[in-house]
Amino acid sequence: MSLFRTKAINADLSCDTGLKRCLSALDLTLLGIGAIIGAGIFVLTGKAAATQAGPAIVLSFVVSGIACTFSALAYAELAASVGGCGSAYGYAYAGFGELFAWIIGWDLILEYGVATPTVAIGWSGYFNNALTALGLGLPATLLHPPFGEEISGYINLPAASILLLLSILLAIGIRVSAHFNAIMVVVKLAAISIFITIALFHINPENWHPFVPFGVSGIMGGAALVFFAYIGFDAVSTAAEETTNPQRNLPIGILASLAICTVIYIVVSGLLTGIAPYQTLDTPSPVAEVLLRLGKNWAAGLIAAGAIAGLTTVMLVLYYGLTRVFLAMSRDGLLPPVFATVNKRTQTPIRIILVSGLLMATVAGFMPIRIVAELVNIGTMAAFVLVCGGVIILRYRHPNLHRPFKSPFSPLFPVLGIIACLALMLSLPLVTWLRFFIWLAIGMVIYFSYSREHSLLAQEQA
Template sequence: MDRKIFRKKSINELLEITEDKNGLKRVLGTPALLLMGIGAIIGAGIFILTGIASAFYAGPAIIISFLIAGVACLFTALCYAEFASMIPIAGSAYTYSYVTLGELLAWIIGWDLILEYLVIVATVAVGWSGYIVNIFTSLGLILPAQLINPPGVEGGLINIPAVLIIVSITWLLIRGVKQSSQVNTVIVIIKLSVILLFISIGVNYINPANYHPFLPYGWSGVFKGAAIIFFAYIGFDAITTAAEEVKDPKKTFPIAILGSLLISSILYIAVSGVLDGVLPYYMFKETAAPVAFALNQLGIHWADIVISIGALCGITSVLLVSFFGQSRVFFAMSRDGLLPEFFSRLHKDFRTPTNGIIIVGIFASILAAFLPITELAELVNIGTLAAFIIVSAAIIILRKQKPELKRPFKTPLVPVIPILAIVFCFFLVTQLPSITHIRFILWLIIGLFIYYFYGRKNSLLSGNK
């Protein structure tokens, strides 16, 4: 067996790279990163998934499902917080794996993250298109079906709104992370305001009788609901790709990761609790927009377009942060020599990896324009869970390998917390459809071919560069 595939990068080597011309600008503070985390977690899930999970899985006990999913996600978040504060380098789980598990596993997780973020960007762009079309329709402007749907869907030829939002985000990210975070801040404030507006209105219409029966599907439904809505929480990992652009990562990351997860959990639980108090859980089987639906049922029709705007903002912020994460993983892998140097070239003025951003924008636009992403989106789930498992395992391994390393933030109760994260994530992987496992394996096989014939030979650690 080629021992080169187990070669590792030292933390000192990684930190040295960030200090030269190949390093990114450190411009993000704690508030900006916290809002990026909230922007990545709270998106379409709170406007869509709350009703679906309640109606089909858990009923009013959906608040327990959200609590279970949030606690489970907390286990992984604690592991991410330790790594991000200790290794403030672009690349997230890819970089952490390179330090602890070796080059091959780092490549696998990096290749996995490329797929994860690419599919998220394409899928969320399609969702964004659907919401903007609904807003236009509510204003009396009917767009041609051929230009708002992919081929094979209601006579569509191309999804132009999805392409336009990807092009807009591409331009914004090229301009720089500071500008991107400023836009994200505005978007997050708008969507949080809309969510709080719904809670403040809905709480006055709660009927306690709607909470009975509290467990219509039993405890098995509660756990199935937790498995479904777990994916509403993923997104906090995307902000760790910004580690190289944060001013004080040792303090900022634990606050941003754990803070965004806590705030998002509270809002998810509050919204789902109000929804099921306002209307019987089974009524949400009729809609994919439960928040707007509930207000309409109460006769508050003016709020429909307001909620749609809030949902649009939620989706936009998820799109922005996910696209950002994808470009930074590309950048990190390219700088290490595992992908062509083309992807890590920085713009002379903006100091952003322009080429990588443009390539991601092109491929995501093609997917969003011509494909219905429903089945492909399942790859996001398995890719994220694989990353969570590897990061959690890496915490245990690095504690054994390098106990002397300075850890500004330490994951508590190691190895208990990482093991709980691994067990829960692996269980969720087993719940995904078999076709998702097959597609994921095929993607990894393609990646291994690229690594063997290019990455292995061109890695900076090979000495050939």
């Protein structure tokens, strides 16, 4: 039996899957913005400018944005033509077969499952800062895990609690979750608008000299780091089975959210390095700190509120993406079918939501999680490579497949997407690659010991 067996492509995106179809193009665009704008703009921008690219951080965002654009066009084509809530997992299944689909699905579980509790820990710090400003700060024992950090505690209570609250929100239904996401997106966009307005009147052009202090390698290194800031637009494609008119709305949601966020990143990073020397930006909250230096305490407070809202929506969308990829893999038999059930009343996969929520809350509350942006990035880049390759393969294998949206200049743009993502992957350190291969090795053991023989395709072929 071939390891590269494929399943038939189901392009009927309007079929009933048990999930509720209620998301519009605007909902999907806000979902993408909710996932993309978060830690990247409020944290990583300063770190990348100070340690990697300097004022040329704007070029790092351009490089990452271009790489993501090629991938986004490929995602848009496959989301409109292949569909399914499995995102890159489902596209790899159709283009490359079961083995590669498992690898990408396993990568996506890493991306969403590790990034979500990591963002939760960052959210915890901002949330406690807000409580401290109100005189209600939590003791250190409720902000740190029992081991692995300089300060020991009992549990990171805010980090664990926010994930449990989001699990309840996602279990209630996607419509409620989408409304909550929209409100939080408005809050963080308002905070970013305030920063841009103030920064325009405090620019010192001397801060932009030298513009490229670390050379071209610094720009590429910065691009590899801030790539984390773009993670999220791919999660929009996991909403295929909950979208009205998905063949039209999915491409709009994916491309519109990426375009809007890329412009915001370039503008904010340019202004940030224009009002403060790049060497001073390596802080946990560079945007708020810069405003404090300008004496704009009220604006810094609003930025903190925007950061809390931004990180909340990032967690929500990544958490959502994790559950939908897990659902797709369970439906195909690659993971235990007990998780393939959709609750008839809420029309959500409650079992997956609650189990993954408990696991991630445990990780966020009791384990010391340091910055894992690079590890998450490499898994995402690998998924982007296969999505771009999937467009090329399916154009060859299924030339007559109905494609409501087509990636332009194919196969040129998909090939450029592959090259760009591979170049960024090569900019990551060796230890990141080693961790990535260890995760893949664990996945291969699971695949050959369970998934391969329990998949629906294996049962059908048997």
